Amino acid sequence: MTKHTSIALATAVLLMFNSCATNPVTGKKDLVLMSEEQEIALGKQSDPAVLAQFGLYDNQQLQKFIQTKGEAMAAVSHRSNLNYQFRIVDSPVVNAFALPGGYIYFTRGILAHFNNEAQFAGVLGHEIGHVAARHSVQQQTKATLAQVGLIAGMIISPEFAQFGDAASQGLGLLFLKFGRDDERESDRLGVEYSSKIGYDAEEMADFFLTLNRLQSQNGQSIPDFMSTHPNPADRYETVNQLAFDWKKKLNLTVADINRNSYLKLIDGLVYGEDPRQGFVENNSFYHPELKFKFPIPANWQHQNSPIQFQMAPKDGKAIMNLTLAPGETLEAAAQQTLKQYSLQVVDSKSTTVNGLPALAVIADQQQQAQQQQTQVIRTLTYFIKYGGNIYSIMGISTANDFNNYLQSFTNTMENFSVLTEPDKLNRQPERIKVETVSQAATLSQIFQRNNIKEDRMQELAILNGMELSDRVEKGTMIKLFSK
Known part of the structure; x- marks a missing residue:
């Protein structure tokens, strides 16, 4: 059992103990499912899973910017006692989200779409608002964070269809879903907090328009704070009115927007998918940095992250994962993997894959089904040694379905090869270029x-x-x- 699965089980135990607490924002009694200490601990435990899934964006200036602005805003929030952590993660998806206890994440994708600091500050205040009002704790009953482990870790489970859902939803499984009232409350808090540190909160309303256009243009999902719960047009008007009211209340005659300074800050920001971390083209996966490639089965969905590459058919009855395997030798890597996932060897053979030393292992795991019937999970794993690393490509299905997917598994694994094409090796990401x-x-x-x-x-x-x-x-x- 992995660490992240243990977190999910611990969360389930916590849900058994309901208690009432005073909401820091409203001052009213709320039915909450964990103490503040448990909330903080859960965020701290879950943070590594999020970072493993996305990776931190490699820009110290931007990381310092979000932490500095976040701390200033958190200081005027209703829960200034928390030790907030603000991070920019390396994802092109346009989103921002929060975990319990004060862990707040912005993707580089959303940073690219802000056009001034005030827009950034409004969304930052919105996410702090979710933490301040303990919305994420209330949503914990839906066990959203348990799914972080499912996506971020290589979990052997009979419920393969869940990966198919994750692939179709992009990275949406990591983003807590809040209701109409929660979103409106966080809108209000975003205006309040950003206004209190001197920003023009009307810009937050303008950013809503950008996100609406983005959704209409390409049909991609929009962040939780722009979800369809409250009507976007109504929210635009409401936020504008709230911004006007706070300016008057604070006597904020000159509010900060800071367009040029923000644009200079994101000049050179990676935009869209970063091919240096691996990319898919013509049904093949290429990794320019690690210099390898392999084919993807036709019509299989796929998802890339810093720790693994996943593939699955639309029926969700199988999955393949490529990861780095621990161990100095192929045999040691195989033994550690077998032990980690409680697998029993069915067959094993030494081989080569396009000239690279490899070890192919078929192994089973017993799973207890919901009907209390035992079913067998069967895996085929190729351990391939190349470039100082050992790569594990594991294909997983039930034993009954295994032969149906065996050809797809072996075709991918046995066609792992050294990447030599210059146009693939030299592929560079697109970036934001700011011009006057x-x-x-x-x-x-x-x-x-x-x-x-x-x-x-x-x-x-x-x-x-x-x-x-x-x-x-x-x-x-x-x-x-x-x-």
Whole structure:
């Protein structure tokens, strides 16, 4: 059993002990499922799983920025006693989310879509609001965090269909879902907290419009704070009114927006998928840094993270994982894996895979089904030694289904090979490039002058929070794409 599964079980035990506590925001008594100490401990235990799933974004200046701004805002929140941790994770998904106890995460994808510090601050205040009002503790009854372990760790389970759901939802399983009242309360708190440290909270409302356009443009899911619970148009009006009221209450005659300083901060930010961490093209997975490749079965879904690459058919009856295996030798790596997952060897053979030394192992694990009937999980794992690492590619299904997927498993595993194609090895991520407009023109004309392809102009307009027809004055900073 993995550490993350243990966390989920511990959470289930905690849910058995209901208690009433005073809500720090409302002052009213709430039925909560854990003490503050337990809440903090749960966030601390779950944080490594989130970081393993996404990885921290490698930019110390940005990490320092979010921690500094977060601490300033947390100090004026209703739970300033918590030791908040603010992190930027390396994901292109546009989102921000919070774990119990004060762990708050922004993706680099959402940073790319802010156009000033005030927008950033409004969303930061919103997420702190979820923690301050203990929304995540209330949502813990849905066992959302237990799913972190399912996705972040290689868990052998008969419930393979859950991975299929995760692949179709992107990374949504990690984001706690809040109800209509929770979202409205966090909107209110986001306005309050960002206003109290001097920002113009009206910009938070403007960012809602950007996210609505983003969803309409490509149909991707939007963050929890922009979910369809409250009507987005109503929220825009409400946040604007709240911002006006707080400016008046605080006598905030000059509120900070800080557009140029923010744009300079994200100049060079990785945008979209980062191919250096591995990418999929023409039904194959390529890893330029580690210099390997392998095919993906046709019509299988896939998900990449810093610790593993997962593949699964849409029916959810099988799964394959590629990870690094511990151990100095193939035999040692196999033994540790067998022990970790309580697997019993059925067959084993030494072999080579495209000239690389390998060990192929078929092994079983007994699983207790919901009907209390024992079913057998069967695995095929190829341990492959290459480049100073040992790679484990494990295919998993029930014993009854194993032969149906064996060809797919072996085709992927036996076609693992050294990556030599220069165009794949040298693939670079796209980045945000901030430029100052030298001559007034419409946004569309500026894009044309900078050789932006027509099919990407609307995407870039949304990224800038502008319309293509907007006139942009000389000296204005805008975002462009660069390699």
